[in-house]
Amino acid sequence: MRQIWNTPGGVHPPDNKEQSLTKNIGHLPLPEKLILPLTQHAGTAAKTCVVVGEKVLKGQKLASASAGVSAAVHAPSSGWITAIEERSVAHPSGMSAACIEITCDGEDRWIERVNYPNYQQASAMQLRDLIADAGIAGLGGAGFPSAIKLDSGTKKPIDTLIINATECEPYITADDILIRERADQIIQGIDIVSHLLGKPKTILIGIENNKPEAIAALNQHCQGTGIEVVYFPTKYPSGGEKQLIYILTGKEVPSGQLPADLGMVCLNSGTAFAIKRAVIDGEPLISRITTLAGEACGVNRNYEILIGTPVSHLLQHNNFNQALCSRLIMGGPMMGFSLASSEVPLIKTSTCILAPSHTEIPDDEPPQPCIRCGLCSEACPASLLPQQLYWYSRAKDHERLQSHNLFDCIECGACSYVCPSNIPLVQYYRSSKGDITNALAAKATAAISRERFEFRQVRLEKADIARESKREARRLNTEQAKKMSPSTTQSTGSSAADIIKAAQLRGITKQASPEQQKAKLQRTLLAAQMRLEEAQQRLVQVTNKGSADQQAQQLASVEAARRKVEQTTQRLTEVSH
């Protein structure tokens, strides 16, 4: 067996995984509506490529990846686009973001699929494009677009592929059940990735030893493939990418760098499954396995949910009792965030919906003073000094925070978990990280502004000097000219008249022909009429529902549009005559 390296720190919260493992992967009835945020991944939002009212088929692309780090979004079922607007999304801040809403037609009709069943013959580029086109982003929770991760071209050659099946968060069993039921497809996915990366020397599947069934399933399918299943003692947060890489290889990802810099790629097992679906079956990422857990739900189980399914739909079908529920969490209890509303949709990174009872996760007690007991630094997997970071965070001492490596904190929550004084440490770190990032951005802007100002000063000075020297030269010239011949003044006068004439001529030639003018005016008139119509319609709406202020505004815009139409009509008649 391969050597295992032990990470420092870590905690052992109660597993709570058995509750959701009593049943196999379930399916929900099709929801009435699906809401698809344009940002379900790490990076910039996707660009919409459908319009409201359009009919879409299952698997049709709704939004394509923007430049840089981004991922496409597809229709999880067939139906009509009924809205493209801001909706509240699953985000710790409870913010709204652009979403596409599909009203399902219930037919669930597929679009024509593009696939590569013989992926061995496909080039790396083709496969990568297909994965990019399928909108696959890390399903473990971070949501980094996979195609970008697999694009090692510019960096070191990849010699190690690590599949993360650790699933160290309590309650979550999505990867576990997926492996138990579909290990063969995951292995196929790994094979595709391996082919794409040019057959890395080492392929490892990292998994905690609390999943014996999954380990057995993997071992069975890995025989003779060269893929090594490595299991190790259960400890949170072994599933963090950096932690897993250390556990399996003894190497640390240098601060501020990526695994690719070490010649490694780390993918979640669910992502490998999604890649298999995309490449062999031609299905883009439109569904995932999500664990539903917690005592406030009558049923605890894993579901293969359509992306965009509202959380409320999932809860409704599982005897959810809100009175019992202390909070609604997306993700696990350690790193998941609480949802303000159950109307938000499940997205590509939704590993779990946790609806704990008040006894399961009671309300937080008020924090007591930090006594620097050091339990947090014993628990920190990154060997930070959380208690010091806390003091510096409270003091807003950015310099000290950085010298204590705040930005190497992975926000796993182990420190807050063990804190006997109930201090929300992670919250302090997040806030400080934001403050420092903002301060650095402001500093950078200030530096640019200063540079521009200084440059402008120099430019103005130079211009002054140039003007001065020109003036001086002209003065000298005229003086010389005066001395040379007094008759030249007359010729300058006649040339001025010439210039005026030439300008008039230019004006005439620039004027378009009457036909062109007429066509242009007709176009303007048509546009103005349309605008008028639109404004009138909106006026009707506003009169019914809007405020007085809005009405006045709308009335003004109708008036403006009408005037434009009148003016254009008048001009048109003038030109026609």
Add this chain to the structure above:
Amino acid sequence: MVFKQVSSPHGHARQKTGEIMQLVVLATLPGFLVLTYQFGWGLLINLLIATLSAISAEALVLKLRNRPIDFYLRDYSAVVTAVLLALALPPLAPWWLVVVATVFSIVIAKQLYGGLGSNPFNPAMVGYVVALISFPIEMTTWVTPISLLAADISHPGLLESLAIVFTDNSPVDGVTGATPLDLFKHNDGLLVEQIYQNNTLFSRASFAGVGWEWANVAFLIGGLALLKARVFTWHGPMAMLGTLALMSMLFWDGGSSNSPGSPIMHLFSGASMLGAFFIVTDPVSSTVSNRGRLIYGALIGLLVYVIRAWGSYPDAVAFAVLLGNFAAPFIDNYTVPRTYGHDKSRRATAKEKSE
């Protein structure tokens, strides 16, 4: 449906700060019992006076500071300070001595710095040192251990003890006497062997010095229990005891008349074990990293020996700890652990590289 919004992580480990403090108090119990057996009722009276004054002083300042009294009292930190003082102050000391030491600890050394967690010095040790410097006679009058009392003398009973404490009566002659460390401090040219033969404190002892040896063993047991319960790490106590043992070995001098005493005598005399497991491990006033705690513990061990051997006080844990407290932030600056993904550890004051 609308839900409550809370920051992650959701759920916490069970242990609370108040419980940790209670554990510490509980772990002093073996030592407390042995001391009470050896030195009589005085300890219990110390404990009562110290606890009452600590809690009242804490409550009063919290009220002045407009803090919720009940909430802060329940962290049990004032009780820990009181217990440590009660164990450190001489039994049958006048009541006002205990009150002065405790109130100074709580009000000046802790609350005026901002309360629990904000004090740079160990409150109990500050109180102890204030009392020691201000009232040297009262502070150095120790009761004779029970097994060394003459046949016709016994420790005062409860009522008699109360009378001694509250009316400033001196205890009967023969009830008080020297401690093992006193003997070595005031050694007039005797070989160590002679001291051991001449003085009942050593001649009747099992291995170190009557009275203190078993008290130190009891504190060692309590300390190991706390170590097992992961209330603190081994670094501080072991570094302190190791350095103390090393120093006393180096200067043991073969038992000449100049010898400051054997390693066993130093480890199991005075406040060695109490200091190592209950004072050095005070997290608030110590260093924060494990490497830092090694240096911090070693520094205190070194200072304890230096003051015991060549200073003017027979025991030195309180002074050594306070000097260690002074040095803690400085040690912290150089002992930040190496973070994941970094080649080496940084200084706490390192500047971000400008790129």
